[in-house]
Amino acid sequence: MEMDVKLDTEGDIFNHRLKELSEEERNRLEAQNTRIIPEAKAAKLEKEAKRHWDIFYKRNETKFFRDRHWTTREFQELINFDPDQEIVFLELGCGVGNMIYPLLEEGFANFRFFACDFSPRAVEFVKSNKLYDESRIKAFCADLTTNDLFNNISKNSVDLCSLIFVLSAIHPNCWAHVARLAYEALKPGGVLLFRDYGRYDMAQLRFKPGHKIADNFYMRQDGTRSYYFSEEELATLFTTAGFEILTNTYVQRRTVNFKEGIDVPRIFVQGKYQKPSMESNPD
Structure with a gap:
């Protein structure tokens, strides 16, 4: 899930280079290794993941995340359709609807939305939104580390799906299972849209000792967890699942608030991955 402060932002800059760390940043990462989360506590975090996210939404309701009005700019696949063609869109890890509701506000009359989340409380917030319309949206709970997604949606039925700050x-x-789940949900030729935290993002560098679970994987104060990806990891993950890579790159962004004098660099990873057409993947 995206953990980002509610500040004004400038445009994204794309490149294929891993950030070069300063000596101070290397020292911060090295300090994180002085106190690693014990295996027993890490196992408990995994077991209680749903509870931690449900508590997160109980505490923050719909006020924490910004609506994602940038998705149509970054993912042209959302708008490059015949307006008379019905498009099935699946959001894997929908939170409280910060992606689907901006799309609804922009029109997208030909889209049929399916939205699932791990947290029952998050799904209830999606359903309580004034724009929720059961003729156009179906929101439901699903654990992406299992196959219960297919209790609510058929395999090979989705034109577009997204994993935005979820993996x-x-x-x-569990990543391989999630990637294959997305693959199986998509129609041949369908596209997965992806954005998440990139390696050496500001949020990774600021973790203190006692929060690191494993390499590039951390626990936040509220018990939720966050991993910081390299583009190479994602390329391997999604090609192994069967996808063809359309794009796969780092995104650099500055989060700024001139009034408060804040200017913070951010690093994300972004990709578009396509399920092969029926002709090249007859199975």
Whole structure:
């Protein structure tokens, strides 16, 4: 899930280079290794992941995350359709609807939305939104580390699906399952849209000792977790699941608030991954 302060932002800058760390930043990362979370506590965090996210939404309701009005700019696949063609869109890890509701406000009359989340409380917030319309949206609970997604949606039925600031909150041992789940949900030729935290993002560098679970994987104060990806990891993950890579890169962004004198660099990873057409993938 995206953990980002509510500040004004400038445009994104794309490149394929891993950030070069300063000596101070290298020292910060090294200090994190002085106190690693014990295996027993890490296992408990995994077992209680749903509870921690439910508590997060109980505390923050719909006020924490900004609506994602940038998605149509970054993912042209959302708008490059015949307006008379019905498009099935699946959001994997929908939170409180910060992606689907901006799309609804922009029109997208030909879209049929499916939205799922790990947290029952988050799903209830989606359903309580004034724009929720059961003729156009179906929101439901699903654990992406299992196959219960397919209790609510058929395999090979989705034109577009998204994983936006979701995979980082899931244990690395489960990523292959999540990637394959997205693959199986998509129609041949369908596209997965992805954005998440990039390696050496500001949020990774500011963790103190006692929060690191494993390499590039951390626990936040509230018990939720976050991983920081390299583009190479994602390329391997999604090609192994069967996808073809359309784009796969780092995104650099500055989060700024001139009034408060804040100017913070951010690093994300962004990709578009396509399920092969029926002709090249007859199975």
